Amino acid sequence: ETKWDLSTAWPASNFHAKNAMAFADAVREATDGSVDITVHVGGEIGVKITEKMSAVENGIVQMADMLLFLQAGASGEPLLSMDTLPYLIQGQDEMKAFLEVAGPTFDEIAAKHNQKILYYVPWPSPGVYTKQAVVSADDMSGQRIRAFNAASFEFLDKLGAAPLEMPWGDVAAAAAAGTIDGAATSSSSGVDGKLWQFTSHFNPLNWSTSSDAVTVNLDAWNALSDQEREIIEGLADKMEAEFWAVSAAEDSGKIAILEENGMTVNEADASLKAKMAEAGKAMWADYIAKNPDAQAIIDSYSAKLGK
Amino acid sequence: MMLEIGLVAALLFVGLLGSSVWIGLSLFATGYILLSVFKPNIPMDIFAGKVIWGSVTALELLSLPLFILMSEILVSARLGRSLFSGLAPWVGRLPGGLLHVNVAGSTLFAAVSGSSAATTAIVGRVTLPELAAHGYDRRLAMGSLAGAGTLGFLIPPSIIMIIYGVVAEQSILELFVAGVVPGFCLAVLYMAYIAAHQTITRSQPQIDRPTWSDRLMALKQIGPLVGLIAGIMGSLYLGLASPTELAAVGVLGALIIAILMRRFSLSAMISAGRRAVRTSAMIGLIIMGAALLNAAFGFLGIPKAIAEQIAAFGLSPMALIAVLLVFYVIIGMFLDGTSIIVMTLPITLPLVTAAGYDPIWFGVFVVVAVEISQITPPIGFNLFVIQSQTGESIGAIARAAIPFFFILLAFALLLALVPQIALWLPGTMQ
Amino acid sequence: MDRFLKTVDASSRLLEGCAVFLIYGFGALMLAEVFARGFLAQSLPYSWEYSTFAMASVFMLASGRAIRTATHVRVSLVLEAVSPKAARMIDAFANVIALIVVAAIGVSLADAFWSSYSRGLVSATVVRTPLAVPQVILLIGAIQLWFDLLARLIRRWTGRDYEDRDADALAQETADA
Ligand code: NA
Ligand code: NA
Numbered sequence: 001e002t003k004w005d006l007s008t009a010w011p012a013s014n015f016h017a018k019n020a021m022a023f024a025d026a027v028r029e030a031t032d033g034s035v036d037i038t039v040h041v042g043g044e045i046g047v048k049i050t051e052k053m054s055a056v057e058n059g060i061v062q063m064a065d066m067l068l069f070l071q072a073g074a075s076g077e078p079l080l081s082m083d084t085l086p087y088l089i090q091g092q093d094e095m096k097a098f099l100e101v102a103g104p105t106f107d108e109i110a111a112k113h114n115q116k117i118l119y120y121v122p123w124p125s126p127g128v129y130t131k132q133a134v135v136s137a138d139d140m141s142g143q144r145i146r147a148f149n150a151a152s153f154e155f156l157d158k159l160g161a162a163p164l165e166m167p168w169g170d171v172a173a174a175a176a177a178g179t180i181d182g183a184a185t186s187s188s189s190g191v192d193g194k195l196w197q198f199t200s201h202f203n204p205l206n207w208s209t210s211s212d213a214v215t216v217n218l219d220a221w222n223a224l225s226d227q228e229r230e231i232i233e234g235l236a237d238k239m240e241a242e243f244w245a246v247s248a249a250e251d252s253g254k255i256a257i258l259e260e261n262g263m264t265v266n267e268a269d270a271s272l273k274a275k276m277a278e279a280g281k282a283m284w285a286d287y288i289a290k291n292p293d294a295q296a297i298i299d300s301y302s303a304k305l306g307k
Numbered sequence: 308m309m310l311e312i313g314l315v316a317a318l319l320f321v322g323l324l325g326s327s328v329w330i331g332l333s334l335f336a337t338g339y340i341l342l343s344v345f346k347p348n349i350p351m352d353i354f355a356g357k358v359i360w361g362s363v364t365a366l367e368l369l370s371l372p373l374f375i376l377m378s379e380i381l382v383s384a385r386l387g388r389s390l391f392s393g394l395a396p397w398v399g400r401l402p403g404g405l406l407h408v409n410v411a412g413s414t415l416f417a418a419v420s421g422s423s424a425a426t427t428a429i430v431g432r433v434t435l436p437e438l439a440a441h442g443y444d445r446r447l448a449m450g451s452l453a454g455a456g457t458l459g460f461l462i463p464p465s466i467i468m469i470i471y472g473v474v475a476e477q478s479i480l481e482l483f484v485a486g487v488v489p490g491f492c493l494a495v496l497y498m499a500y501i502a503a504h505q506t507i508t509r510s511q512p513q514i515d516r517p518t519w520s521d522r523l524m525a526l527k528q529i530g531p532l533v534g535l536i537a538g539i540m541g542s543l544y545l546g547l548a549s550p551t552e553l554a555a556v557g558v559l560g561a562l563i564i565a566i567l568m569r570r571f572s573l574s575a576m577i578s579a580g581r582r583a584v585r586t587s588a589m590i591g592l593i594i595m596g597a598a599l600l601n602a603a604f605g606f607l608g609i610p611k612a613i614a615e616q617i618a619a620f621g622l623s624p625m626a627l628i629a630v631l632l633v634f635y636v637i638i639g640m641f642l643d644g645t646s647i648i649v650m651t652l653p654i655t656l657p658l659v660t661a662a663g664y665d666p667i668w669f670g671v672f673v674v675v676a677v678e679i680s681q682i683t684p685p686i687g688f689n690l691f692v693i694q695s696q697t698g699e700s701i702g703a704i705a706r707a708a709i710p711f712f713f714i715l716l717a718f719a720l721l722l723a724l725v726p727q728i729a730l731w732l733p734g735t736m737q
Numbered sequence: 738m739d740r741f742l743k744t745v746d747a748s749s750r751l752l753e754g755c756a757v758f759l760i761y762g763f764g765a766l767m768l769a770e771v772f773a774r775g776f777l778a779q780s781l782p783y784s785w786e787y788s789t790f791a792m793a794s795v796f797m798l799a800s801g802r803a804i805r806t807a808t809h810v811r812v813s814l815v816l817e818a819v820s821p822k823a824a825r826m827i828d829a830f831a832n833v834i835a836l837i838v839v840a841a842i843g844v845s846l847a848d849a850f851w852s853s854y855s856r857g858l859v860s861a862t863v864v865r866t867p868l869a870v871p872q873v874i875l876l877i878g879a880i881q882l883w884f885d886l887l888a889r890l891i892r893r894w895t896g897r898d899y900e901d902r903d904a905d906a907l908a909q910e911t912a913d914a
Contacts, residue, residue, distance in 0.1 A: 005606065011476070012652075012653035040605060040606070043646075046598055047361075058354070060350065060353065073865065150863035153782060154863060162774070162778045164782075165782060165784070165786070165862065165863075166551075166785070167785070169469035169550075172478075172479040173480070173483070179543075179547060180549075194481075197478055325812065326831050327813055327814075327828060329809045332839065335841075352845050355841065355842070359849070360872065360875070363792070363793040364792070364871075366789060368792060373763075373767075542771070547775045552767050552770065552771050555767035555768045558764045584753060584756040584799035588799035589803050589808045590796075591793075591796025591797070592803075595842070691810045700817060701813070
């Protein structure tokens with residue numbers, strides 16, 4: 001009997017954590033209990049959100065559900081943050097096309113860190129939650145918005161907003177008191193945090209789509225029987241599609257909840273779209289200059305999609 | 308297996324703590340050995356390094372060292388003495404007298420600080436030496452501080468409520484609002500106990516009847532502290548500083564007070580800083596050790612296993628709450644508040660909501676349970692703070708806190724009987 | 738021997754001084770963020786990150802001095818109940834255990850530092866701080882803590898004054914004067 005630990009950064013109620021638990025259950029059932037995966041949610045076992053890949057590499061846990069771009073710094077693999085580039089990937093279809101191109105590179109990176117990617121699950125796209133409607137480029141100017149990662153910080157900065165960092169726990173009180181004007185995050189996190197209590201507008205700018213990956217340590221993997229590996233790979237293939245559907249339903253469902261709670265959902269006008277495109281392309285160029293290895297992937301992907 | 312793990316953990320704990328190994332190091336060693344024995348595949352040096360690094364760089368902690376620094380600066384400015392001479396003519400003859408300053412001070416500072424340890428540190432640094440100087444019962448002084456300091460989590464802002472809100476997907480604002488009435492009720496209960504104790508034991512030091520001009524003169528002495536609290540709260544509600552940043556505003560305010568009262572000197576500020584960093588280091592070492600021990604318990608699934616056992620009983624709603632309270636009191640002896648919530652909530656919250664309780668109500672209930680954990684040995688952060696301030700033993704402080712432990716326990720049950728204590732105020736918001 | 742003890746004390750005080758500088762420093766940094774955001778509609782992207790690194794450094798750098806001044810807490814139940822001779826034995830035992838545990842902490846931190854340094858790892862934020870920098874500060878703090886514990890054991894065993902509570906009393910007196 002094989003006992004594995006799987007670490008996910010998300011609380012038990014989050015759809016990624018639920019997916020991971022569903023996967024663990026399916027594996028237990030299909031292998032008649034010979035592979036028993038325990039899912040550890042949130043901060044339960046002290047593995048930081050940015051150190052999931054490194055924890056799998058070192059054998060602290062055998063599996064992890066990780067937000068890929070967050071692993072870039074602590075694993076020394078800048079290519080993992082490619083999916084945060086604005087306008088590169090917008091929505092699930094583009095994510096699928098992107099993974100077809102970038103997948104082999106990600107597999108190599110994973111192998112270099114002694115692990116294997118079983119499946120990916122994308123997040124709903126991010127948007128900005130604000131007190132005033134943000135529709136045009138002018139509206140965006142000077143808005144103090146909490147950013148959620150390095151790329152969103154840079155992007156908001158280029159759009160003329162005043163992005164800032166702040167612990168997520170401070171955001172509710174800070175927005176209610178007017179310390180900040182809003183926050184950038186996904187529809188899903190917006191509902192979890194009931195952001196309608198202190199912001200009134202959501203603009204799903206859809207500037208990027210990021211993905212979680214679930215990986216397994218190679219030593220643990222190779223210790224399984226051929227049959228067990230086959231079963232798990234089969235399940236990963238089959239369930240990946242289900243998990244993507246869960247993510248898509250999550251996005252539309254959550255936007256409906258935002259509207260039910262009185263939030264106005266806006267769309268960017270031409271001026272903001274133009275500014276976003278300009279900012280996004282500038283960031284591509286910066287990124288490629290810093291990470292020349294990304295050139296081939298981005299070129300072949302954008303050729304494929306005509307971006 | 309679970310029994311075996313529990314036994315080993317208990318033996319290590321008693322052995323290390325009993326032979327007076329420093330608490331942070333005892334926790335670290337227990338976690339390290341538990342994992343080495345029961346999870347032999349984990350590369351412990353790598354893992355421990357990650358856990359240490361993660362635990363001491365947590366954003367939620369930032370306000371703690373700064374609030375400690377603020378209180379040390381206030382001590383350097385001799386604000387404690389001013390506060391007491393200012394309040395003595397007003398409350399000195401009431402039953403309980405100046406002991407109420409512990410509760411009132413904690414209630415006020417709870418409204419600016421998000422943590423119980425910080426609230427205890429701020430208030431205790433100022434009140435404990437003065438209460439001793441005025442001849443008050445030492446035990447009651449320490450006990451009431453330990454109890455009242457816990458208000459830091461119940462009265463908003465609150466780190467524990469934020470963590471509950473994130474894990475349970477509840478509105479942090481609603482939780483904050485829900486904590487206000489219970490926080491004040493608890494403060495009143497503490498004051499009632501202090502008054503009753505001092506009346507019955509007749510141990511309250513007596514002062515001369517003050518005149519009204521004494522009283523008016525005294526107001527001037529309280530001014531700076533009132534101004535400080537108003538300034539800190541003002542910076543939050545005027546939208547200048549976020550809850551975590553309030554501590555930095557507090558340090559600035561304390562420095563301004565020291566300068567205005569002509570009690571500022573560079574050397575005094577440096578020695579205040581020296582005392583503050585030492586106390587911070589003490590808490591930091593315990594946080595590190597607790598993080599590794601919590602990780603070990605998480606890996607080994609102990610809190611989860613117990614919570615699942617409770618689920619299996621199929622209890623009536625009231626019995627469920629009573630059993631959960633006992634459960635939280637026991638795990639609260641060994642775990643810190645964040646870990647208690649993260650490790651148990653996925654199992655206890657569905658149980659409680661299925662029994663018909665509101666998740667916001669349960670948030671307040673769990674916060675009270677976490678407050679209890681702050682004053683129960685062997686791991687109780689309020690006890691540690693008071694030990695570092697008084698040099699008394701953990702046992703003596705824990706004994707002093709026992710009445711307040713029972714008040715908290717009774718209050719938790721009262722909450723279960725009358726959920727409206729927590730739910731009325733957020734209900735008016737809808 | 739005295740020279741060794743004096744050196745340990747001096748470096749302990751020096752690192753405590755660095756911690757004092759850092760605690761005021763990150764307080765000032767957070768105020769700067771409040772000011773910049775509130776009045777200049779700008780944020781200092783490094784303020785939170787540097788503050789947490791400074792805080793972690795404060796914890797470790799002042800830890801040695803906290804041992805020397807008996808600020809670190811312990812359960813003294815047994816020590817108070819037994820004879821002075823037995824208390825000395827138990828205290829020495831606890832001190833040796835502490836040396837072993839702090840050595841384990843030091844090895845763990847060295848490991849974290851080395852993996853960050855050799856692989857050039859950076860923080861996951863827009864600031865991209867090389868993690869080796871704050872981590873080496875933590876490591877230095879742990880090493881100092883170890884030497885403070887060693888010095889404490891030597892002092893205790895050779896009948897010297899092993900806890901420097903005077904420092905606190907002195908500071909308090911100046912405050913009260
Ligand atoms: Na509070
Ligand atoms: Na406790």
